[in-house]
Amino acid sequence: MAMVIEADVAVIGAGMAGVSVAYELAGEHTVVLLEQESQPAYHTTGRSAAMFLESYGGPEVRALTAASRPLFDSAGSLLSPRPLLWVAPEEQMDRLATLAAAQPELRRLDPAEAAAHCSALRTDWVAGALLEENASEIDVLGLHQFYLGGARRRGTTVLVGAAVRAGRHDGSRWLLDTAAGPVAAAAVVNAAGAWADVVAVALGVPPLGMTPLRRTAAVARTGRVDRAWPLVADVGETFYFRPEGAGVLVSPADETPSEPCDARPDDLDVALAVERVNEATDLGLRSVRTAWAGLRTFAPDRKPVTGPDPAAPGLWWLAGQGGYGIQIGPALGRMAAAAVTGGAVPEALSVARFR
Template identity: 75%
Template sequence: MRIEADVAVIGAGIAGVSVAAELAGDHAVVLLEQESQPAYHTTGRSAAMFLESYGGPPVRALTVASRAVFDAAGPLLTPRPLLWVAPPAQFDRLEALAGSALIPVDAAEHCPVLRPGWCAAALLEPGALEIDVLGLHQHYLGSCRRSGAEIFLNAAVRGGRRDGDRWLLDTAAGPVSAAVVVNAAGAWADRVAAALGAPPLGLRPLRRTAAVARATGVDRSWPIVADVGETFYFRPEGAGVLVSPADETPSEPCDARADDLDVALALDRVNRATTLGLRSVQTAWAGLRTFAPDRIPVAGPDPAAPGLWWIAGQGGYGIQIAPELARVTAASVRGEAVPEALSVARFTGR
């Protein structure tokens, strides 16, 4: 039996569930997920922060506009200042970051395990916040269900074509007919486009590794610490320390796994900058952060494929901008105007 809908959203990560929730109040929406559970890939592996200073002007505008949803949805944000640190050779990079959201500080006062000989200067973003990523995802998933959106798991899209004013999709859950298709398939978005006969954007999935290492003397009040050269970051995690080499390793769309060399690199870089002496790892994982060629998120109607919308290429910003990016994408589907300040929601992929 064919599934009929106004909108078919492909992908049940944070992009897919948020735009589906925005549209489900006034559209018949189906959400198609290729895996056996939502948020299996990047969303479920993200250690995201809410940083109003992160990214270019469109990303910052989307972040600021998203704050109201985070606040209204419950306790999804926890204060965790961000400390940017720099060795002497990278002091100029730190100066380039300086702005109203960042203040010069004595690094040792905020994180005493930093080696004085390694850290030459530091900037603090006191308003930074940790995001409860799965809490945000559940907020939108619950909204989808309450609004009547149908969610199909194990429903990979194998192909599709435009037939008159509707899309006919061949999926593992059966045929789907929809007036609009929203491609929110993350690292698989270009492959989904190809299956629909639409030109790909040249999206680049990049693997990011993280691990939790055992440590003693960890103070839960420490900020997240990132070097200005973007070669590592760390923060308290339970009784240990979450570390990352801030890697961006090109990858095919896949079930990403942590590479032992990347985990070792994270430990080495953090140990060089601190007195933590990390050796033993409790757990490690990896996810794919997918970027458009210009590293600006792509959202909006595809000019080459009538009835096809994109919400993809969010890179490292996807969680913090999800609420507003979903809202403006849904507005675009409805034919409503998008504010100039949020022009990222216009199609910029090609």
């Protein structure tokens, strides 16, 4: 009979959500981190081209982003400055005005000023723009390793190839049947990303209606790129691009519903990204060097879900981060750990909750 691994908390999922909450819990509590794949961060976290954008998302996301900033600043060189340029053709100017009214800290630019920041933009396409000067690229794997390595140093047991097949609460603790052997824990944190509802069903708990959405990205070849260009995104969220080495990273900002899976890029989505970027610029992109896809998972109201499940004692959710999971990961990990242990949740972090 396999030996039962016992812990105070079992965290399911070793993407950014799972490693951040494991790090915050470890030290004062015994933690086991369960990952179904053969390595952590295999899916969405490992494929993210994340940015730290304080103008991105709704009020809750923006508050969590701001609350995450101190961790990024204290953890070392995880952020590299790259401004965000929101651009709008004439038909999107009403959206640009709405964004400008909601976030007056963004600087308004005319077409010529926008082109001064990114010389590839066509001034006959851009009708207006907004600039977030303090945006940054995130070293995603660096942040993930900060948490994963820190959790291990604090005593966390990390098990890969440990898909949760079933689980039940015996009145005092959770008993989990995993592919790596049985696990017993007083509390379980469901941080399984696109698989969060699958895990819930395995635990005999009603799913929350999480929807994984595929996002495609590619690096296109170009003979003309300036590493100082900002991230450029249209305010209607139909494309974005930024420098990536000697090429340009492009995306059609797609949100294609998907089953939880090892996401693969669709050739039509890649072609659409290239077409839309070519329409707004004079880059003349023709060929693609590499392409990939990841799943961004949302709750029905598109807000993060963090907190106890009222139908299941000792079960906590940390899911539904959508496309914001990297930039809000530090705040959500800290908030979730405080909730699991009964600690006080800082007011700045109280904007996400279980519904």
